[in-house]
Amino acid sequence: MTLPTSSQTALMANAIRALAMDAVQQANSGHPGMPMGMAEIGVALWSRHLKHNPTNPHWFDRDRFVLSNGHGSMLLYSLLHLTGYDLPLAELKNFRQLHSKTPGHPEYGITAGVETTTGPLGQGVGNAVGMALAEALLAAEFNKADAKIVDHYTYVFLGDGCLMEGISHEACSLAGTLKLNKLIALYDDNGISIDGHVEHWFHDDTPKRFEAYGWNVIRAVDGHNVDAVDAAIAAAKKSDKPTLICCRTVIGKGAPTKAGGHDAHGAPLGDKEIAATRAAIGWNYGPFEIPQEVYAAWDAKEQGTHAEAEWNKAFDAYKAKYAGEGAEFARRMTGELPANWAEAAAKIIEDANQKGETIATRKASQNTIEGLAAALPELLGGSADLTGSNLTNWKASKAVRAAGDAENANPSGIQWGNHINYGVREFGMSAAINGIALHGGYRPFGGTFLTFSDYSRNALRVAALMKSRSIFVYTHDSIGLGEDGPTHQSIEHVSSLRLIPNLQTWRPADTVETAVAWTHAIAHHGPSTLIFSRQNLQFSTRNDIQIANIAKGGYVLRDWNDDIPARKIILIATGSEVQLAMEAVEALAKEGIGARIVSMPCTNVFDKQDAEYRERVLPKGVARVAIEAGVTDFWRKYVGLEGGVVGIDTFGESAPAGALFKHFGFTVENVVKTAKAVLAA
Numbered sequence: 001m002t003l004p005t006s007s008q009t010a011l012m013a014n015a016i017r018a019l020a021m022d023a024v025q026q027a028n029s030g031h032p033g034m035p036m037g038m039a040e041i042g043v044a045l046w047s048r049h050l051k052h053n054p055t056n057p058h059w060f061d062r063d064r065f066v067l068s069n070g071h072g073s074m075l076l077y078s079l080l081h082l083t084g085y086d087l088p089l090a091e092l093k094n095f096r097q098l099h100s101k102t103p104g105h106p107e108y109g110i111t112a113g114v115e116t117t118t119g120p121l122g123q124g125v126g127n128a129v130g131m132a133l134a135e136a137l138l139a140a141e142f143n144k145a146d147a148k149i150v151d152h153y154t155y156v157f158l159g160d161g162c163l164m165e166g167i168s169h170e171a172c173s174l175a176g177t178l179k180l181n182k183l184i185a186l187y188d189d190n191g192i193s194i195d196g197h198v199e200h201w202f203h204d205d206t207p208k209r210f211e212a213y214g215w216n217v218i219r220a221v222d223g224h225n226v227d228a229v230d231a232a233i234a235a236a237k238k239s240d241k242p243t244l245i246c247c248r249t250v251i252g253k254g255a256p257t258k259a260g261g262h263d264a265h266g267a268p269l270g271d272k273e274i275a276a277t278r279a280a281i282g283w284n285y286g287p288f289e290i291p292q293e294v295y296a297a298w299d300a301k302e303q304g305t306h307a308e309a310e311w312n313k314a315f316d317a318y319k320a321k322y323a324g325e326g327a328e329f330a331r332r333m334t335g336e337l338p339a340n341w342a343e344a345a346a347k348i349i350e351d352a353n354q355k356g357e358t359i360a361t362r363k364a365s366q367n368t369i370e371g372l373a374a375a376l377p378e379l380l381g382g383s384a385d386l387t388g389s390n391l392t393n394w395k396a397s398k399a400v401r402a403a404g405d406a407e408n409a410n411p412s413g414i415q416w417g418n419h420i421n422y423g424v425r426e427f428g429m430s431a432a433i434n435g436i437a438l439h440g441g442y443r444p445f446g447g448t449f450l451t452f453s454d455y456s457r458n459a460l461r462v463a464a465l466m467k468s469r470s471i472f473v474y475t476h477d478s479i480g481l482g483e484d485g486p487t488h489q490s491i492e493h494v495s496s497l498r499l500i501p502n503l504q505t506w507r508p509a510d511t512v513e514t515a516v517a518w519t520h521a522i523a524h525h526g527p528s529t530l531i532f533s534r535q536n537l538q539f540s541t542r543n544d545i546q547i548a549n550i551a552k553g554g555y556v557l558r559d560w561n562d563d564i565p566a567r568k569i570i571l572i573a574t575g576s577e578v579q580l581a582m583e584a585v586e587a588l589a590k591e592g593i594g595a596r597i598v599s600m601p602c603t604n605v606f607d608k609q610d611a612e613y614r615e616r617v618l619p620k621g622v623a624r625v626a627i628e629a630g631v632t633d634f635w636r637k638y639v640g641l642e643g644g645v646v647g648i649d650t651f652g653e654s655a656p657a658g659a660l661f662k663h664f665g666f667t668v669e670n671v672v673k674t675a676k677a678v679l680a681a
Contacts, residue, residue: 008297009226012047013039014281015082015294017254020074021277022287023095023102025268030096030104033251033264034072037223038157038188041247044229045155045186046079046300049237053304054084057112060333061311063152064115064131064439068124069159069188070105071266077102080113082290082298087112093288108438108466116438117466120458122165123431125185128156129171130435130444132183132242133420137380137400138441140416142329147318149311149329152182153237159188160198163206170428175242176214177423178414179402183242184233188223190251196262207246216241223247240403254281332378332441335469337523344375345519352515353547356539361532361575362475364514366391372518373397373418380442382420383473384429390447390475393419426452430459430472437468443522447473449481450490450531453497463527464502470527477507478629479664480576481534485654494574495634497529498603506602507531507628509578510539513601516550520605531575535657538579540599553605554617558582558597569675570618572598572638573627577646577666581627584671593675596622600638623678629666642681644674 016039024030035042051063067076074095080087087101094100101111105119115131118124132154139150162168175183187206191198207217216239222228229247236243252264256276269277278284285291319326331338338344348371352364359367373379373394383392400417401408408415422429429446436444453460453474463470479489497505504524506517514532521528540557549555557578560568569588573581578599588595598617600606606614618624618638625644626635632647639645648664661667 006226009040009043009047011294012043012082012297013226014254014283015290015298016042016075016078017277017281018283018285019078019081019092019288019290021269021274023074023077023092025271025274026093026287027096028268030074030268031071031266032074032269033192033266034069034159034188035075035078036255036264037190037249037251037253038072038075039253040224040226041157041186041188041229041249042075042079044226045233046083047298048230049233050155051152051307052113052300053308054080054113054301055305056308057085059308059311060440061150061152064128064154066116066124066128066131066154066156067106067118068128068156068162069121070118070124073102073104073106075157076106076114077111080111082295083300085113089288089290108468116435117462120462121159121161122167123459123462125156125158125162125168126171126428126431126459127435127438128154128183128185129175129180129428130432131439132175132180133178133432134436134439134441135182136178136180136414137416140410140414142325144318144322147314147321149315149318154183156183156185157188158185160191160193160202163187163204164202167427167431170425171431172210172215173213174423174425174428174432176210177402178400179214179240179404180242181240184236184245185243186229186245186247188249189246190249192251192260192262192265194262194265207244210244214241216243218243218245221245221247223249224253256280328377335440338375341375341523344371345523348372348375348519349512349515349547352511353542355511356541357511358536358539359511360534360536361508361510361514362391362534364508364511365473365518365530365532366394367511368515368518370394372522376443376522378442380418380420380436380444382422382429382444382446384422384426384446384448384452385424386448387419387421389449390473392445392447392473420446422446426455427459430456430463430470433470433472434459434463434466434468437470438466443469443471445471445473447475449476449488450474450493451476451488453493453529460497460503460527460529461500464500467502467526469525471521472527472529473532474529475532476534477531477575478533479648479652479660480629480657482657482660483654486651489652490630491648491651492631494531494628494630498634502526504528504602504604505531507575508601509573509575509599510537512540512542512547513550513599516547517601520551533576535576537576538582540578540582550601551605552609552613553602553607554598554600556596556617557599558585560594560596567592567679568594568596568622569679570596570598570622570624571627571671571675572600572618572624572635574600575628577627577629580666580668580671584668584675587668587672588675591672591676593679595675623675625671625675625678627666627671629661629664642678644678646671646674
């Protein structure tokens, strides 16, 4: 490849500056400073190192690029447009407008070439760690001594804001521990954030911090010198550690009066400043005008097509020699489930039904994972230092270990495994899971206590926004965990998770519902949360129709008898409270009240059923009481203001679970009392 001359690289960088300031000005909002300050860094990476094919953004062995400082989205949009992706100039002119392909922050699935949704600072770094981990594990699993079909880098741009966020500590510490040497981060060290010069509130010695994590650190690189950045990236590729390249830059570089200050960060430069910038950088072209010589210098289509063609040849040779591995690799990278998945899922559910065990649903989850692991080679589990409590491991699970680790028999690279010890890093784990899911090749899940979902909530929200196939396992789901007390007892969490669009939240009542929840989450094209109990839950007997209806999110578990009196009520319950509802049936019958039990393990799925099915399960005009060991307000959508809710709207207490359930009114007597009050109203 012939490298551009210094005059060409200056034009290439200035094209980014021009497009960024023009698009932000036209939108009358946005962040021009970062794209203008990182322009040369973009030139160095995208024109000299990044392996990608603009004509096929989904080519598997492409390098992954993550813009963690996503507010500078015009940098990414400029790079995608200039290198030849399906992002025409008209879309850049439509920056931040309704239904454009250039939203204010990069969004996965909206813009060709965008690998992940970024904007909440620091999460992109976590995603990148997950992507790099997926690459390393796939390489360890599929590469041969004579065939390297997995061989790409993960690059991430990040800024001071990303490094201030706690998630950067979690994710980067893990990356250093695992020695993810195919991860290269370029730090935009401009010393500016929204409030001004960061030295007043961010005085970390960042290079030392990353060296302490076990990273290779390249210090004090001139971020406006393409050759210097190029050399730093080349050096990073030779390291056996992840690398942080510290690039000293000037925010808003080129703007005569606003460069170097926070005024360039998050507002249009203004017509006068833009005109002065054009003159200062020698850009003698109008708004959104890019000369052909610049397009020619940036165009990566031919090079990318050639690189992919060469990889395809190598993969064809791989498949010819290693037919089984080749077919498996191709399937996994498409995201398709195994051909026998439906049969395997049905067997997992049937086995749970046949065993009929009364066990904690966290244990039922582990039993289900055993079946899933046998059917899904791509299953990749983990936990945030709670493996023995979350029960996210299985008999054949193998821990991922870094090169040089005492448990790693392969000192030259990461040891392949299918279970990750994330450490006490709930947010970092969740962001990494999203990155693994987006990368492809694995179906990742990770566990922690439900209360600690708060630590990682924004990663769940972004997963839902992207519809990534991430699975989040949460155990110890209520006051039922007992003596650990209110700091660990979830009250509002289940309801709040149900409110996140595109996120399916399951709270199963026994082993069979657990098996259905897991198999549904595996097949679902989006994220799921699976919520399990610490304490044992009673197994419920079901017929085939009832088992099939679990997958609809809500179903009739026990119906009225034909000879039941005229007074009827529907008890809606989830998780451990389904057992309480079942126990209340006989007591209600003694009061002349017939009870239908509706188990609703996933309200999100139930709400998407057709009206006829929902009406059959919850017929209008019949009194309703909801029972769940959590906040009550959520259930008003099903029971109305006139219905009853047996729930808890305070924090819990430290005591044995049985004492707590009685103290907070989760008793047969209180269910009967509530039902009678609703019927009497």
